[in-house]
Amino acid sequence: MTDLFGRPPATTDSYDASSIEVLEGLEPVRRRPGMYVGGTDARALHHLAAEVLDNSMDEAVAGHASRIEMVLDAGNRLTISDNGRGIPVDPHPKYPGKSALEVILSTLHSGGKFEGKAYATSGGLHGVGVSVVNALSEDTVVEVARNRTLYRQRFAKGQTLGPIEEVGAAPNRRGTTVAFTPDPEIFGELRFEPARLHRLARSKAYLFAGVEIRWRCDPSLIEAGDATPAEAVFQFPGGLSDHLREQVGGRECATADFFAGRQSFPDDQGRVEWAVAWPLFSDGGHSYYCNTIPTPDGGTHETGLRAALTKGLRGFGELIGQGRRVKELAAEDVVVSSELMLSVFIRDPQFQSQTKDRLTSPEAARLVEGAIRDQFDHFLSDNMDRGRALLAFVLDRMDDRLRRKAEREVKRKTATSARKLRLPGKLTDCASEGPQGTELFIVEGDSAGGSAKQARDRKTQAVLPIRGKILNVASAATAKIGANNEIADLIQALGCGTRDRFRSDDLRYERIVIMTDADVDGAHIATLLMTFFFQEMPDLVRQGHLYLAQPPLYRLVAGAKSAYARDDAHRAELERTEFKGKKVEVARFKGLGEMNPGQLRETTMDPKSRSMLRITLPQEYEERAGVRDLVDRLMGKSPEHRFRFIQDNAARIEEDAIDA
């Protein structure tokens, strides 16, 4: 007998106890970093910073620290310190000869947050965070100032380099300082990004009004065009409301005031803070947190908030004689279009997974609903006009939803027929009935899709997020094209059929807009999409329905004056003309998701202020060679053709620019 590779099987004798490995200490973390930090990419690298910062935040939330500092130096070394109690340094009762600090840093599942004695509501619960950081760093130094003495211990790749030292007297200092350099053996060339760390520090400060967070980095680390400051101090006495105000920007909302507040749970079970606004013309973004940890997938605290808002509005409807209307009101009518932040602090939280993306503690739903419901009832009835305005707004959303539901059953009328048509689940459709004046934005990635939903005009603009690189139709067989999910969704959303079955009367939108990041990946995705249209729906392109969005690359600010620049040339031109002689701050947008919804709308989506390119099929090219050849050149199997074509025609496409 042989194995898959034709080799004789190993004898069973050799599979004995000696082949069972036990990984000691932190070795498992270095072998499988993905299990602990979700991978070895930039996100995982920044997760290390979050782990250490979360420990300092836990110390602040427990009332023991008021100041946290995060410093990034030129050697990719990150130092995070707080003025809390300091990690205990006395010998650990279970491990004689080792300090508690050493046990914490070099053993998984060691910590002070299991029992809830040292911390009431903490983000940490597994006791692995800082040991994982230690395991994945080439050099870690922890300093603790406690009992008027400064202690220090050093580690490398998870190994202790020596016992804890007493460095000297520290009469005026207390707290913990963790300094670490991520190990290039694990993370390769990756470096901490100032912008990401700065954002992380800032968001933690919003979440806990009682803390001041200072941020500093070596100025040489800030790339040209990146507006991240090299130094900043964050303290937000208004907590979440301060942040929400920034998110909403200049958008008009259903009520002039936000619904925001803080409330403790009964019996010392924790507390909740929230801020909600209802922008009139765009969808909102939602952020949920538990013990300052982001829970992007929501969970039981989210359920509680939805219930409080929905029941509150139903109750108010009944109060003002709209009882029958509000019967059908659903949570999604109240929540989907809102801009919302919710942060809870509870004891012993349960999450769905190691990465804490979703809260599952059952009691959170009841606690949050109870705490918010009363205050929401007051918000609605203390000022009846405000209550009425909000109710009218959510009833409109409800009507939209019910109408869409009815439409899904009998589909939107098109000029030729009232066909039955199913729409893809990912599509966020516009409310308008016919195609006139409507636009479909095909957006790269779910997160940019979310921003686009917030920035769009709900009436006329629809959003379809697509994930990653779509299939290259030019080199794929027809069967494969039909089976590809992203493409099937796109065809369904457009409604007009492909190739011989293309019917322009059935096209469900007047303009189809490709909106991708202003980087190389974005350009590639846009080219793949254009190829799809050239090959499968050339008439759609000929009839002028296809557009390319032009998100800006830079934002220039000098005093009260600001402007956006498409590219480097445009930026240089603005600096030479409008901003001549001024000290200009330049921020670079790395992707669509980096812009806030107000900026995205103004620059890229709002017909009144955006600029777009209309894609045309070069007439003489078609006459000479035909579309097929064009497609081959763009996307076929010979890259050198593709390159030449894009270069030759870049100018032409630019010339066809229109300001829609």
Ligand SMILES: Nc1ncnc2c1ncn2[C@@H]1O[C@H](COP(=O)(O)OP(=O)(O)OP(=O)(O)O)[C@@H](O)[C@H]1O
């Ligand atoms: N800055 C700090 N100040 C005081 N104690 C700290 C600090 N950082 C860590 N600790 C102590 O070290 C313990 C272990 O921290 P670690 O980050 O490994 O896990 P955790 O925070 O308990 O849980 P998780 O793995 O979920 O992050 C904490 O529970 C706490 O007792």
